[in-house]
Each structure stands twice: as structure tokens, then as C-alpha cells.
Amino acid sequence: MTPRLRARVAGVGACLPARVVTNDELAERIDTSDAWIRERTGIRERRIAAPGETTSALAVAAARRALARAALSPAAIDLLLVATSTPDHTFPATATAVQRELGIPPSPAFDLQAVCAGFVYALTVADSLIRTGHARRALVIGAETFSRLLDWEDRGTCVLFGDGAGALVLVAEEQTGTVLDRGILAARILADGRHYHQLYVDGGPSSTGTVGRLRMNGREVFRHAVTAMTESAREVCRRIGLPPSEMDWFVPHQANVRIIDAVAKRLEIPAERVAVTVDRHANTSAASIPLALDRLVTEGRLEPGQLVLVSGIGGGFAWGSLVLRW
Numbered sequence: 001m002t003p004r005l006r007a008r009v010a011g012v013g014a015c016l017p018a019r020v021v022t023n024d025e026l027a028e029r030i031d032t033s034d035a036w037i038r039e040r041t042g043i044r045e046r047r048i049a050a051p052g053e054t055t056s057a058l059a060v061a062a063a064r065r066a067l068a069r070a071a072l073s074p075a076a077i078d079l080l081l082v083a084t085s086t087p088d089h090t091f092p093a094t095a096t097a098v099q100r101e102l103g104i105p106p107s108p109a110f111d112l113q114a115v116c117a118g119f120v121y122a123l124t125v126a127d128s129l130i131r132t133g134h135a136r137r138a139l140v141i142g143a144e145t146f147s148r149l150l151d152w153e154d155r156g157t158c159v160l161f162g163d164g165a166g167a168l169v170l171v172a173e174e175q176t177g178t179v180l181d182r183g184i185l186a187a188r189i190l191a192d193g194r195h196y197h198q199l200y201v202d203g204g205p206s207s208t209g210t211v212g213r214l215r216m217n218g219r220e221v222f223r224h225a226v227t228a229m230t231e232s233a234r235e236v237c238r239r240i241g242l243p244p245s246e247m248d249w250f251v252p253h254q255a256n257v258r259i260i261d262a263v264a265k266r267l268e269i270p271a272e273r274v275a276v277t278v279d280r281h282a283n284t285s286a287a288s289i290p291l292a293l294d295r296l297v298t299e300g301r302l303e304p305g306q307l308v309l310v311s312g313i314g315g316g317f318a319w320g321s322l323v324l325r326w
Contacts, residue, residue, distance in 0.1 A: 003174045007123075007130040007138070008183035009326060010072065013065025014294035015058045016281070017047040026193070032155045041108040046162030046282035049145045054088045056097040058165035059143035061237050062290070063102060066167040069297075070147045071138065074102040077169075079135035079226070080109040081126055083118030083142045083286035085315075086149060087111060090205055098141065115199070115314030117189070118142060118286030120322060123168070123310075124187040127322075130172045141167040142286035149201055151213040160256070161214070162282035166290025179240045182325050184306070186239040188232050189320030195224060200313035225319075229311040230266045232321040237309065240323055244269055244309060247323070249302060252295025253312030254278035254288035263311070285314065302326055 011023040022045045023034035037043055059082055067074060070119075082095040095109040098262040112160045119142035143165035175181040177202045203212015226255070229252065237244045244250070244267035252260050254277050263275045275292040282292060289310055295304035306326045313319035 004015040004177040005131050005133065005172050006175045006181050006183035007170040008173045009129050009324065010057055010171045011066040011068070011070025011325040012119050012290065012294045012297050013060035013067070013069060013166065014060045014164070014166045014291050015065070016291070017049045017053060017058070019049050019050060020045050025237045026159055030153065030155045030158065032159060037159050040258070041160060042279050043159065043282045044279050047164055048147045049163040051146070055084055055086050055143045055145045055165070056088050056094050056101065058145070058163065059094065059167070060101045061142045062143065062167040063098060063139055063141055066139070066169045070169040070171070072169060074104045076137050077104045077139045078107045079126060079129060080104060080107065081112055081122045081138065081140050083112045083122040083140070084144055085113055085115050085116065085118065085285055086145045094143070101142055102151070114318040115316065116255060116283070116285045116288070117312045117314040117318040117320050119289045120187070120310060120312045120320040121189050121318065123184065123322060124189050124320065126170055127184040127187060130170060136172045139167060140170060141165060142288070142290050144282070144285040144287045145237040146285050149211065149214045156218060157214050157216050160283050162284050164281060164284040164287045164291055166287050166294055168290055168293070174321050179242065184322055184324045186236040187320065187322035189318070190228070190232065191316050191318040193316060195220070195317040196316065222256070222259060224317055225255065225313045226262045226266070228317065228319040229263045229321065232319055233263070233265050233267055233311045236321045236323050242307070246307070247273070247309040248306035249273055249275060249296065249308045251289055251292050251296070251308055251310045252277040254281060254292060255283045283306040
């Protein structure tokens with residue numbers, strides 16, 4: 001078997017804002033209740049960034065923890081990607097702010113915007129650059145301050161989201177090129193712009209000159225999310241020759257417990273092998289998948305050698321899945 005370069009996960013880290021906002025607290029501000037939110041979403045609380053607490057600040061904290069677990073210094077990183085829809089500024093890229101703060105030497109550093117599918121997209125791009133020899137050690141971060149985009153009078157959306165960041169360190173390794181390899185084994189990303197206005201923010205520099213607020217057609221998002229995540233997950237599992245039911249862990253984007261349950265049921269993955277953090281974090285967009293991975297590692301449930309199926313979907317619609325061996 002001809003050896004090939006793979007992107008192996010060397011470390012994971014996370015950062016959540018200190019402030020916890022419960023459903024009961026939201027019920028004091030808008031027409032909702034803890035029972036209503038839990039029944040429809042599974043969410044019981046979320047973290048909200050403090051004034052002045054930026055996306056890059058959360059990203060830097062998560063990155064430092066991932067680097068420590070990987071036993072690498074920032075100077076070893078030669079590729080930095082930040083998946084975010086809530087950058088510190090319109091430009092330059094939030095990745096360059098993270099690069100500056102961490103002291104990463106001159107190297108490619110850029111943002112990737114695919115909303116809630118952003119982390120899957122970013123891992124896929126980093127994996128491609130590692131496989132082709134353009135990078136040896138990549139820092140991939142999902143970081144969001146989605147609370148800054150919410151209409152806090154819209155109970156259908158403001159209860160769904162939270163803030164946070166998660167990071168993975170990927171390192172290049174020459175491996176066998178089989179399903180026994182550690183690292184990213186298969187990935188697939190897609191988008192369909194026909195659904196652009198089902199989930200979007202009604203502002204932007206070239207349209208309104210304002211930041212805007214999040215708008216969502218929840219019924220259509222649910223329908224497309226279940227179908228798209230299921231189909232892309234099946235495809236990446238087919239590529240490695242194993243069914244989804246043989247994955248040790250399913251780590252989906254944490255949008256809504258009903259979506260998570262519906263996809264897992266279609267993939268025939270039992271509940272005890274599905275990572276669920278939406279109850280504590282709400283939907284943190286591009287940060288939700290690395291936050292869930294960090295939780296599994298911190299709790300000692302994700303072990304080296306296990307197969308992990310990751311899947312996400314976000315506005316656009318953009319979606320994707322990948323399989324990695326931890």
C-alpha cells in the first residue's frame with residue numbers, strides 16, 4: 001500500500017463565555033417559557049459573550065488549549081483557519097487577529113464563512129492543504145459571537161443561539177492510506193444557493209451598510225437539515241466502506257435536538273453514540289462541532305482509534321460531513 005499524507009488530530013480545545021443565560025431568564029424578557037424552549041429545541045441554557053468579548057478572544061483561548069493538548073507551540077503552526085460568521089471586523093480576517101495574538105509566524109491565515117457548516121468546511125480545506133503538502137501543522141478554529149446578530153424580540157430565533165469557540169490542531173502524518181489510518185479519512189461539502197433566504201442575516205456592508213439581524217424559516221431549515229446531513233453522512237461512510245451504524249461517535253452540528261435525533265435515527269446510530277451539547281450551549285454555529293468534540297475528550301468518552309462521523313448544515317444552504325479516526 002502506497003503511503004499518503006493524512007491530517008491527524010493532535011489536540012482539541014474550547015472556550016465558552018462565563019455568562020450563562022437560562023431559558024427562565026429569557027422568559028422574563030420575551031413571550032416564552034423554559035418548557036416551550038426545551039420541548040421544541042432541547043436547549044436549557046446558552047453562553048453569551050460579555051461586552052467587548054470578541055470572536056477572536058474566544059478563538060485565541062480555545063486555540064491555546066488545543067495547542068497545549070497537542071504539545072505544540074504557536075510557532076509550529078503553518079496554517080490557520082477560522083470558521084466564523086461573526087468576525088471582529090469586516091476586514092481583515094479574524095484569523096489574522098488570532099495569528100497576531102498567538103504569535104504564529106507568517107503563514108496562511110484566513111477566515112472561512114459557511115455559517116453552521118463552517119467547521120466541516122474548514123476541516124476539509126485544511127485536510128486538502130495538508131494532503132497536498134502545503135501545510136504540516138494546521139490550527140482550525142470555529143468561533144462565534146452569534147448573540148450580536150440576534151433580534152432579541154423574536155422568540156423564534158433568539159432562544160436558539162449562543163456564543164463560544166472550539167479548535168483542533170491537525171498534523172501531517174505519512175500513513176498507509178487505508179481505513180485504519182488516524183485522521184480525516186473522507187469528507188464531502190456542498191451548497192445550494194436556491195435556499196439563500198431560508199436562513200440569513202438581513203444586513204451587510206454592500207446591501208444595507210448595517211450588521212443586520214438573523215432571520216429564519218424554521219420549518220424549511222429542519223426539513224433540509226435532516227435530508228442533507230443524512231445523505232452527506234451516508235456518502236462519506238460509503239467512501240470508507242463502512243455504514244454509519246459502525247461509527248463509534250456521531251458528532252452533528254448542535255442546532256436542535258429534534259434534528260439531531262432525526263438524523264441519528266435515519267443513520268441507525270444509537271443515542272448513546274451521539275454527542276449532544278445543544279442543551280448546555282444552544283446553537284453556536286461554526287463552534288458547535290469542536291465544542292462537542294472537546295466535551296467528549298474532556299469527559300474521557302472519545303478515545304484514540306475511535307471512528308467519528310461529523311456532519312453540519314448552515315445558511316445558504318451549505319452542508320457537509322466527514323469521517324475521521326481519532
